[in-house]
Amino acid sequence: MTSVIVAIDGSAASGKGTLAKKIAAHFDFAYLDSGSLYRAIGVSVLRKGGDPTNESQAVAAAKTLDIAQFTPEDLRTEAAGVAASQVAAIPSVRAAILQFQRDFAHTPPQGKRGAVLDGRDIGTVVCPDAAAKIFVSASLEVRVGRRIKELRGKGEAVIEARVRADLEARDARDSSRAVAPMKPAEDAWQIDTSALDPDQVFDLSKIFVADKIAKAAV
């Protein structure tokens, strides 16, 4: 049976991860947070005292990636996000983990009948054949506020200007890189979550995805 693929892309702190988890749980699909792969690669380089912008160090980390060596706390720091965005700008790093993501989408674990992947290039590069594509955005101000709340909730010391500068730098790097830049697929449904809470985003998206799944099944 062909796997039903849902691609959810968008900017940092746009709410795409929260939405992707809810969609996966609702449809009982497998879930892959592709950003966590880039975060793990970035953190492995940092753990070795290396430089995430160094191609050979980053590719070596990508080729030997063992995601089990990282806790969610290791990966969700602001430093991990910045390092992730740096390694993600290197084409050979992206190439090293492309097939893993495609295999997950097309043959989801535990025999699930579908997969939800979130990231920056899922609808454009990793799974251009996805049944449903969503592109999630939110204003910079709203995203800064969300990220500060998330980091404070985990007890991280937060400087607002620093969080804003990091998000702006990541947006610029993620959308201007030569390979697989962050951008909506032509056939993506776009949702701005600035004025919506997570349940509202989920309710609207669920209708869109259910419709696409029904059409894919015909």
Ligand code: DC
């Ligand atoms: O979604 P996130 O914030 O966890 O992603 C961390 C970084 O990884 C992000 O700044 C860009 C990169 N990334 C990417 O280039 N492509 C993806 N499919 C997912 C993440």
